[in-house]
Amino acid sequence: MRVSIVTLFPELFEPLLRTSMIGRATEGPLEVEAVDLRTFGLGKHRSVDDTPYGGGSGMVLRVEPIVAALEAIDERAQAAGKPPAHRVLLTPQGQPFNQATAQALAAEPHVALICGRYEGFDERVRSFVHREVSLGDFVMTGGEVAAMAVIEATSRLLPGVLGNETSSHSESFSDALEGGLEYPQYTRPAEFRGQAVPEVLSSGNHAHVDAWRKARVRERTSARRPDLVRESGGVARKIDVALVHHPVLDRDGGIVTTAMTNLDLHDISRSTVAYGGEALWIVHPIEAQRELARRIQAHWVEGSGKRRIPDRATALERVRVASSLEEVIAELGGRDAIEIWTTAANARDRTVVTYEDARKRLTSPGKRVLLLFGTGWGLAQTLHEEAEVRLEPIAGAPASTYNHLSVRAACAITLDRLIAARPRDKGDR
Numbered sequence: 136m137r138v139s140i141v142t143l144f145p146e147l148f149e150p151l152l153r154t155s156m157i158g159r160a161t162e163g164p165l166e167v168e169a170v171d172l173r174t175f176g177l178g179k180h181r182s183v184d185d186t187p188y189g190g191g192s193g194m195v196l197r198v199e200p201i202v203a204a205l206e207a208i209d210e211r212a213q214a215a216g217k218p219p220a221h222r223v224l225l226t227p228q229g230q231p232f233n234q235a236t237a238q239a240l241a242a243e244p245h246v247a248l249i250c251g252r253y254e255g256f257d258e259r260v261r262s263f264v265h266r267e268v269s270l271g272d273f274v275m276t277g278g279e280v281a282a283m284a285v286i287e288a289t290s291r292l293l294p295g296v297l298g299n300e301t302s303s304h305s306e307s308f309s310d311a312l313e314g315g316l317e318y319p320q321y322t323r324p325a326e327f328r329g330q331a332v333p334e335v336l337s338s339g340n341h342a343h344v345d346a347w348r349k350a351r352v353r354e355r356t357s358a359r360r361p362d363l364v365r366e367s368g369g370v371a372r373k374i375d376v377a378l379v380h381h382p383v384l385d386r387d388g389g390i391v392t393t394a395m396t397n398l399d400l401h402d403i404s405r406s407t408v409a410y411g412g413e414a415l416w417i418v419h420p421i422e423a424q425r426e427l428a429r430r431i432q433a434h435w436v437e438g439s440g441k442r443r444i445p446d447r448a449t450a451l452e453r454v455r456v457a458s459s460l461e462e463v464i465a466e467l468g469g470r471d472a473i474e475i476w477t478t479a480a481n482a483r484d485r486t487v488v489t490y491e492d493a494r495k496r497l498t499s500p501g502k503r504v505l506l507l508f509g510t511g512w513g514l515a516q517t518l519h520e521e522a523e524v525r526l527e528p529i530a531g532a533p534a535s536t537y538n539h540l541s542v543r544a545a546c547a548i549t550l551d552r553l554i555a556a557r558p559r560d561k562g563d564r
């Protein structure tokens with residue numbers, strides 16, 4: 136990963152880049168250049184700032200030197216066969232920097248960090264950047280400390296930077312801890328001034344240690360940072376979504392295979408991730424269609440799509456492609472390891488489970504749920520027959536008799552009805 140810093144004080148970064156983890160990273164996957172904004176200043180005095188239009192105290196950084204610096208960075212990168220920079224403006228008015236931002240930036244091959252000074256930037260600078268990031272709700276004199284924090288948090292996520300002795304896998308805010316705060320850690324001595332290390336940690340029983348740590352993560356996160364507790368609506372099960380292209384019905388009730396659509400792949404993976412689902416399985420018996428799904432996924436997860444819309448990669452990463460439901464079931468541990476739940480636009484002569492009951496079912500621990508959605512005119516009857524839960528059809532407005540929702544809309548509504556926290560759940564928790 137290459138990081139280009141646009142700053143009036145390049146010398147501030149020298150000690151940082153020589154020291155500790157970042158120093159080591161610069162010998163490996165991290166390459167940092169501090170670009171002196173003054174070099175791009177205007178006139179004999181290389182001026183970079185001016186007084187604000189409309190009056191007011193202080194000086195404002197001009198747009199031309201900043202844009203010239205960014206363009207020079209991209210030209211140099213291009214000459215070296217490297218990609219242009221993902222441009223990040225450091226400003227107290229940006230999105231608060233967090234672990235998810237660090238992860239998104241660590242996936243970029245080239246990032247430019249733009250450090251402000253004085254009263255900030257000419258507003259037009261904003262139209263030349265990809266994102267704005269703030270270190271928090273306070274105002275510093277310049278963006279350099281913010282840039283250092285971004286470099287520090289991002290570079291340790293690069294492969295090979297942290298040794299085995301430290302790992303970013305199960306730290307505070309990581310998915311492994313469901314975004315919560317890390318459990319308490321102890322080292323020797325076993326007792327210090329009357330405070331003993333919890334016995335379970337020396338028990339040698341990994342299952343007990345694991346359970347103790349999980350409980351502490353939940354306890355500590357709710358007590359210190361309730362805002363980090365993931366709103367799952369109390370869901371205690373893992374949920375996978377499968378979009379079935381065969382066997383599905385046509386308008387006359389015949390069994391057919393439908394074509395896969397790009398729109399389904401995008402929208403349903405986004406809904407799946409937004410509602411905490413494990414994966415979206417694209418089930419298609421035709422290899423050419425599966426290959427198309429993989430190519431679309433690769434474009435957004437590894438290709439140029441990712442540079443344009445990094446958030447989309449987060450959703451499409453969860454897409455899995457399978458030739459049949461049997462293959463999905465086998466991947467999930469076999470028929471006994473899962474419950475199949477089906478959805479349909481009408482109940483026909485099937486017994487159905489209401490959303491209220493289905494929500495209750497999800498709140499107690501149990502088997503992983505494979506939630507099926509049918510393309511075309513819906514899932515074949517055989518799939519409903521095999522299911523443990525057949526969800527009631529989605530009712531629209533009471534007065535409407537129109538029930539032709541797209542599978543994308545049906546999926547989003549179903550997930551919301553099953554999973555989204557309701558005000559009552561919040562009170563209960």
Ligand SMILES: C[S@@+](CC[C@H](N)C(=O)[O-])C[C@H]1O[C@@H](n2cnc3c(N)ncnc32)[C@H](O)[C@@H]1O
Nearest residue numbers: 225226227251254255269270274275277278281
């Ligand atoms: C004094 S600040 C300008 C603040 C600006 N007048 C405002 O009220 O939004 C100067 C520069 O420091 C950097 N800076 C200050 N606080 C920051 C924060 N919380 N996060 C990121 N950058 C910050 C920005 O680059 C900013 O342009």
